[in-house]
Structures are given as structure tokens and as C-alpha cells.
Amino acid sequence: MNWDPLILTFELALTTTLVLLLVSIPLAYWLSKTRSGLKPFLETLVSMPLVLPPTVLGFYFLLAFSPNNAFGAWIDEWLGIRLVFSFGGLVLASVVYSLPFMVQPIQTGLSSLPPSLSEAAATMGKSASTQLFKILLPNIRKSLLTGIVLSFAHTVGEFGVVLMIGGNIPGKTRVASIAIYDEVEALNYAAANSYSLILFALTFVLLLSVYLINGGYVNRFWK
Amino acid sequence: MILLAVFLWTGCREKQEAGGTLRIAIASNLQYAVDSLVAGFEKEHNIACEVIPGSSGKLFAQIREGAPYDLFLSADLTYPESLFKAGSTLEKPEVFAFGSLVLWTMRPDIRPSVELLVSDEVRHIALANPRIAPYGRAAQEALEFYGLEEQVRGKLVMGESVAQANQFVQSAAAELGFTSLSTVMSPELRDRGSWVEVDPQAYNPLPHGVVLIQTGQAVKPEARKFYRYLFSKEGKAVLKNFGYSVNE
CATH class of the missing domain: 3.40.190.10 (Periplasmic binding protein-like II)
Structure with missing residues (x-):
């Protein structure tokens, strides 16, 4: 069995999750604080990948990333990166695709903290970033874990977007979901089955660990 | 009670749909030509057609698992022949065009x-x-x-x-x-x-094969009509118009 698609899938999921973490913490923090009129629009945009068919995203990414397009041409010329048919393009697309899975748990977690927490820190002269990283985030560990695991798992399960912009290149864009589709089409059910079983088992373990940790079972066990 | 009603209703619907319409599964390269063929066929015979495009391999797998298609137009001959060998079709596939x-x-x-x-x-x-x-x-x-x-x-x-x-x-x-x-x-x-x-x-020639599939008891008579239309003078003219070569 060829392990490359599985390894690539986890590389993609890991990179996407890390980028998402960097993007989502400030975004979720801003969303939980702001009273701006922009908030509902931003929240809508963040949630849209939940509802839109992945093919819609994939189709627009294909057009946007194409060097025939202003955005694609600009990136190509200025940064020398071609996003279509590349790992970088998949990461960017996956970040958009999994954004709600990271932003929403963090935002909910932050909103559920009592305002007195940061107010107390503010009276002690702590800056906004110290408040966020030393006080608020440590208090929403469960939400962070949920966001990380769900984004990771959602990226592992990505198919439609990758199909549209990946180009099925071994080692670069042929992720496990595409490899499975390929094997089924080539009537190679045994290979499709082994990829699928591995994904099935891994996602089960991943999600189970979130439920165990967030449900307090692990803590109880350690006591 | 509600469940029963839903089942009855969907059951009736399926029967209605299965009535006149012809479901034609086609390899996606044939899409344009088949749209034109279907338009000519519908006009001549007054039989509604639904076209299901896909890759030959996927359609093959679906038909083998009992997909309700009446005809299968493949981009090769291997898939229709495998269907024939597997017993999913009773009639031998025939080449209708070369790509x-x-x-x-x-x-x-x-x-x-x-x-x-x-x-x-x-x-x-x-x-x-x-x-x-x-x-x-x-x-x-x-x-x-x-x-x-x-x-x-x-x-x-x-x-x-x-x-x-x-x-x-x-x-x-x-x-x-x-x-x-x-x-x-x-x-x-x-x-x-x-x-x-x-x-x-x-490259090796690209023969396109067609095969009749029996949905239910037998091959639908409408499906046979489309099959004949495919090999008729009009059908061949359309195919040639779309860049296929045909045996005259």
C-alpha cells in the first residue's frame, strides 16, 4: 500500500490547523469583543463554508488561483507562487473551508467568560495581549481543543475543494480522499478499503479523544 | 401511519418517473454530442430522456451495483464488455463511434x-x-x-x-x-x-461502446429505439458533426 496520500493528508491537516490557529484567535477575540456593525456580516462570512457546497468554494478558487486572473497573476508575479495545483493552494483553500470550525468554538468560549475576568486584569495594568494569552485563552482550553481537533478532522475529510483545484498530483495534491475516489473508480476496492479503514479509525480516535477530554472522563481517570 | 403515507407516495412517484423517461448514462466527453442526439431523438419519437454524465469507470461501478440506467455510452469498449461478462447486460456491446x-x-x-x-x-x-x-x-x-x-x-x-x-x-x-x-x-x-x-x-484508437441495460425485467423498448437512432443516418451525422469518426 502507498502511504503517501495518507501522509500528505496529515501534513495538509496539520499545516491548515496551525495557520487557522494563528488567524482564528485574533479574529475570534475581536468578534467576541466588538460592538461594530460589521460583526454580523463577518460572522456570516465565517460560517458560510459550513453551508456552501465545497464545489462552490473549489470552483471559485480554481478561477481565482488561475494565472489568467488578477489575483492569481499577482501572486504568481510578485511572490512567484502558483496556488492552483499546489500544496500551498490547498492550504489556503482548506483554511477558508475549515475556518468556522476553529473560529466558532473559540469565539463561544471567549464570550462565555465573565467580563470581570479581563476587567480585573485591566485594573492591574495588564495589556490586551497579556489578558488574552495569560488569562482568557488558558480559561477556554476545552474550546481551543475542540477547535483544533475539529479543524484538523474537517481538513482530513476534505474532498470537493481538493478535487477542483488539486489536479491529483502524487505527493503534492493527491490526498487520501482523492486516492480513495481514484481507487474506487479504478475498481481497486481493496486499496480503497484500506485507505478508508485507516481514515475511519483515525478520525474515530481523534473525535473520541475530544469527547473524553471535554467530558471530563480523562480527569476523573487520573484522580 | 405518516411513514406509510410517505412510502406510498414515494413509491407512486418512482413508478411515474420510471414510465416514459429514458435514463442514459454517458462518458462525460460525449456530453455535447449526446445533448444534440437526444434533442433529435426526442423530437422524432416523443420520448423524454435524462442524461447522466460521469466518468466511464464510475458509471460502470454504479451500473454493476444496479443503477437504474437504460443505456450506457462509454468512452471505451472495456467497461461495456466487462458489464456484459458480469451478466449485468444481456446484449453484446457495440462500437458506435471513435474519438x-x-x-x-x-x-x-x-x-x-x-x-x-x-x-x-x-x-x-x-x-x-x-x-x-x-x-x-x-x-x-x-x-x-x-x-x-x-x-x-x-x-x-x-x-x-x-x-x-x-x-x-x-x-x-x-x-x-x-x-x-x-x-x-x-x-x-x-x-x-x-x-x-x-x-x-x-495512441491506440478510442472506440466508444454502447450497451443496453435491462432495468427490471427487460430492456425498455424506448431504449432500443435510442440504440437504433444512434446507428441511424441522422445519429451518425450528429456524431460526425461533433468530431467523432463512425463506420459508414
């Missing part, structure tokens, strides 16, 4: 040619997946024929079917792509970009 391979581009500044495949100007070459799509296999054979497969390996991007390889070319995400002559001859794409035919010596 041709072309190199196609949307870029106004380049003239497609085999030599161009190795040029630095071309960073991506789109083709259908050779493992599952006949036109992809033909493209790979052509690359091997010209001894280019090593040099262009890093440039190849694969769609799951010709239709998806077409998307890559049409969006200009890939500078060059292998596709079917029927794609560039279709009314929608006739004047888009430029193309050149690949020397037929460079």
Missing part, C-alpha cells in the same frame, strides 16, 4: 503543439486520469510515443474525467491540456482558445 485526441489551450499567445509540452512556458499540462479515463490513457500513450513522459511528469495535472481536465484548461489554470476532439468541436467551446489534433499514430 480523437487533441491538444488544447486558452492562452492567446501560444500555438498548441507536441514540442511545446516541454517548453518552460508550459507549467501545467492537464489530462484525464489515465488509470480511469480512456482519453487520459490515450494522452499518456501519446506522451510515451513521443518519449516525453519523463520530461513532463512534474507538469501533469489530472482531472477525474475529460470534463474536469477541460475545466483546468478553460480556466487557464493549465496552459495546455489533452482533451477530446468532441470538446473543441462543441458549440459552446468551438471558438474558445486554439487546438491541434494529436497524430492518431501516437
Whole structure:
């Protein structure tokens, strides 16, 4: 069995999750604080990948990333990166695709903290970033874990977007979901089955660990 | 009670739908030609048709698992023959047309040619997946024929079917792509970009097979009518018009 698609899938999921973490913490923090009129629009945009068919995203990414397009041409010329048919393009697309899975748990977690927490820190002269990283985030560990695991798992399960912009290149864009589709089409059910079983088992373990940790079972066990 | 009502209602609906309409599963390269064939056929026989495009491999798997299609027009002969051997069809498949391979581009500044495949100007070459799509296999054979497969390996991007390889070319995400002559001859794409035919010596012929499938007890009589239309003078004229060669 060829392990490359599985390894690539986890590389993609890991990179996407890390980028998402960097993007989502400030975004979720801003969303939980702001009273701006922009908030509902931003929240809508963040949630849209939940509802839109992945093919819609994939189709627009294909057009946007194409060097025939202003955005694609600009990136190509200025940064020398071609996003279509590349790992970088998949990461960017996956970040958009999994954004709600990271932003929403963090935002909910932050909103559920009592305002007195940061107010107390503010009276002690702590800056906004110290408040966020030393006080608020440590208090929403469960939400962070949920966001990380769900984004990771959602990226592992990505198919439609990758199909549209990946180009099925071994080692670069042929992720496990595409490899499975390929094997089924080539009537190679045994290979499709082994990829699928591995994904099935891994996602089960991943999600189970979130439920165990967030449900307090692990803590109880350690006591 | 409610469940029962729902079952009865959906049951009735299915019966109604199955009545007159003909479900035709087709390889996606045939889309344009079949749309035109269906229009002519519907006018002549007053039989409604539903066209289900997909890659030949996927349609094959679906039919083998009992998909309710009345006819299967494949981009090769292997899939219909396997269906026949597996007993999913009672009648032998028949070749109704031969396809041709072309190199196609949307870029106004380049003239497609085999030599161009190795040029630095071309960073991506789109083709259908050779493992599952006949036109992809033909493209790979052509690359091997010209001894280019090593040099262009890093440039190849694969769609799951010709239709998806077409998307890559049409969006200009890939500078060059292998596709079917029927794609560039279709009314929608006739004047888009430029193309050149690949020397037929460079790849094995691309026979397109059709096979009748019995849904339920037997092959539908309407399906037989379409089958005959496919081999009729009118049918052949349409196919030729879309870039296929047919046995006269």
C-alpha cells in the first residue's frame, strides 16, 4: 500500500490547523469583543463554508488561483507562487473551508467568560495581549481543543475543494480522499478499503479523544 | 401511519418517473454530442430522456451495483464488455463511434503543439486520469510515443474525467491540456482558445461502446429505439458533426 496520500493528508491537516490557529484567535477575540456593525456580516462570512457546497468554494478558487486572473497573476508575479495545483493552494483553500470550525468554538468560549475576568486584569495594568494569552485563552482550553481537533478532522475529510483545484498530483495534491475516489473508480476496492479503514479509525480516535477530554472522563481517570 | 403515507407516495412517484423517461448514462466527453442526439431523438419519437454524465469507470461501478440506467455510452469498449461478462447486460456491446485526441489551450499567445509540452512556458499540462479515463490513457500513450513522459511528469495535472481536465484548461489554470476532439468541436467551446489534433499514430484508437441495460425485467423498448437512432443516418451525422469518426 502507498502511504503517501495518507501522509500528505496529515501534513495538509496539520499545516491548515496551525495557520487557522494563528488567524482564528485574533479574529475570534475581536468578534467576541466588538460592538461594530460589521460583526454580523463577518460572522456570516465565517460560517458560510459550513453551508456552501465545497464545489462552490473549489470552483471559485480554481478561477481565482488561475494565472489568467488578477489575483492569481499577482501572486504568481510578485511572490512567484502558483496556488492552483499546489500544496500551498490547498492550504489556503482548506483554511477558508475549515475556518468556522476553529473560529466558532473559540469565539463561544471567549464570550462565555465573565467580563470581570479581563476587567480585573485591566485594573492591574495588564495589556490586551497579556489578558488574552495569560488569562482568557488558558480559561477556554476545552474550546481551543475542540477547535483544533475539529479543524484538523474537517481538513482530513476534505474532498470537493481538493478535487477542483488539486489536479491529483502524487505527493503534492493527491490526498487520501482523492486516492480513495481514484481507487474506487479504478475498481481497486481493496486499496480503497484500506485507505478508508485507516481514515475511519483515525478520525474515530481523534473525535473520541475530544469527547473524553471535554467530558471530563480523562480527569476523573487520573484522580 | 405518516411513514406509510410517505412510502406510498414515494413509491407512486418512482413508478411515474420510471414510465416514459429514458435514463442514459454517458462518458462525460460525449456530453455535447449526446445533448444534440437526444434533442433529435426526442423530437422524432416523443420520448423524454435524462442524461447522466460521469466518468466511464464510475458509471460502470454504479451500473454493476444496479443503477437504474437504460443505456450506457462509454468512452471505451472495456467497461461495456466487462458489464456484459458480469451478466449485468444481456446484449453484446457495440462500437458506435471513435474519438480523437487533441491538444488544447486558452492562452492567446501560444500555438498548441507536441514540442511545446516541454517548453518552460508550459507549467501545467492537464489530462484525464489515465488509470480511469480512456482519453487520459490515450494522452499518456501519446506522451510515451513521443518519449516525453519523463520530461513532463512534474507538469501533469489530472482531472477525474475529460470534463474536469477541460475545466483546468478553460480556466487557464493549465496552459495546455489533452482533451477530446468532441470538446473543441462543441458549440459552446468551438471558438474558445486554439487546438491541434494529436497524430492518431501516437495512441491506440478510442472506440466508444454502447450497451443496453435491462432495468427490471427487460430492456425498455424506448431504449432500443435510442440504440437504433444512434446507428441511424441522422445519429451518425450528429456524431460526425461533433468530431467523432463512425463506420459508414
